[in-house]
Amino acid sequence: MSASTLMAPTVQPQALGKVAVLFGGSSAEREVSLMSGSGVLQALQSQGVRAFAFDPAERPLQELLAEGVDRCFIALHGRGGEDGTVQGALELLKIPYTGSGVMASSIAMDKVMTKRIWRFEGLPTPDWRLVDSAEACEQALVALGAPMIVKPAREGSSIGLTKVMDASQCAQAYAAAAQHDPEVLCEQFIEGEETTCPVLVVDGRAQALPVIRIQAPDGKYDYQNKYFTDEVRYLCPSGLEADEEAEIQRLVVRAFKTLGCRGWARADVMIRHSDRQPFLLEINTAPGMTGHSLVPMSAKATGLSYEQLCVQLLASASLDTLQR
Ligand SMILES: Nc1ncnc2c1ncn2[C@@H]1O[C@H](COP(=O)(O)OP(=O)(O)O)[C@@H](O)[C@H]1O
Ligand SMILES: [Mg+2]
Structure with a gap:
């Protein structure tokens, strides 16, 4: 491309x-x-x-x-x-x-709603439980197994997220997430490689940009590491096998279309070590656009500059079809 x-x-x-x-x-x-x-x-x-x-x-x-x-x-x-x-x-x-209209934006903001739709459509996403108490969080751990990720359903930037290793951590993890959102999502931890892949609509066609592979210290891709340290490595080209890269690209385009997204977005995907199975974590409908952000990085790998990308996105601005 x-x-x-x-x-x-x-x-x-x-x-x-x-x-x-x-x-x-x-x-x-x-x-x-x-x-x-x-x-x-x-x-x-x-x-x-x-x-x-x-x-x-x-x-x-x-x-x-x-x-x-x-x-x-x-x-x-x-x-x-x-x-x-x-x-x-x-x-x-x-x-x-x-970017996306009202419905896709609001569904994508809610990780649980998003996962329900993906699961219904047969797209791979880690198993989960929606919980409303620390006790329910402990039960989720029994059902899903350790380690488990506990996070607010409608937050971003790894805010309020904890990796739980055993039941003794559930109360604190639940409280940390619930502080940001009464809807708390417990999710099976995917041990593996972290990737993210943008989707851009050009001339009405949703296309995946190159995959970015993310290597954070100790696999800890948290708020601090995302924005304030230089310790995370971003690989683009990803270095993945060509067919694995293509599989992720197909997956994120399906993830995008299934939710009815528009314009652009960026989906986070974990590749499980044991069998190389990719799992969708979430899709961001208004992804970061700093000079160091991931969508610009991936666009640049195709030769599209940050400035061109911004103009391109702006040109695709629209209203819901039904409004026109
Ligand atoms: N189920 C999971 N398995 C492994 N790592 C996860 C899982 N959920 C979240 N993470 C880690 O936490 C980061 C943030 O989680 P994510 O679901 O993308 O939410 P957000 O980016 O909105 O905070 C991910 O990039 C990943 O490093
Ligand atoms: Mg994310």
Whole structure:
């Protein structure tokens, strides 16, 4: 796959109109969004797009109308930005926006809802239990076996996530997750290699970008390691066997389509050591877009620059078909 197949031929930055880059917001991932949004803003401006910053935590979204905004680039992460709420507001304001619509955004924000749909469609995702107490968490451990991951159903950036090795850790792990979301997900731990793979819609076709393999110290890909240390290695090209890479790419495109995603997304996939079986963990519908983020890294491997990627995503901004 080359940049030419990923770049829609007709994109002219100047023709994209007045653009609000939405970033900041009030979720737990505000800091990450600030980094994503300022990168996107700068990139769009450098390409001649009339873009400006808009922080929904500071201004009501209705002001986008007074600003005469033609389209929005959503660089918000987490709840109240990635979860369908902002998307719904923009639908009502009739301002096209990047990425998935209301339904796919809100399903993808909820890891349990996402897993239910994937499981129903026969896509591999680790076994899980939805729990509402520390006791239920202990029962989940008996059912799923150790180690087990305990995490909030609707959070990101590894916030509130614990790897539980035995029952004595359940109470604390449950509390850590429940602090962020009353819906707590217990999930079978997949011992293996961590990968992530973006999907980009070009000319109406969902395409997987190159897979990125992630090597974190002790396999601990947590908030600190994700954003604040240099200890994680990101391999792109992934170094996986070609057929394994292709299998992951097919899987993430199916994962994307099954949820009805639009525009772009990035799915996390673990490859189990014992049998090389890939498992979908989650899909992010407004992935990180800092200069060091993973979607830009993967796009770059095909020859698509960060600036081109931003313009391309912006050009794909749309409204739900039913609204038009
Ligand atoms: N079931 C699992 N097996 C192995 N590792 C997991 C599992 N669930 C989460 N992890 C680890 O925790 C990280 C964050 O989990 P993830 O489900 O992607 O949520 P988020 O990125 O939204 O916080 C993953 O990238 C992976 O390193
Ligand atoms: Mg993740």
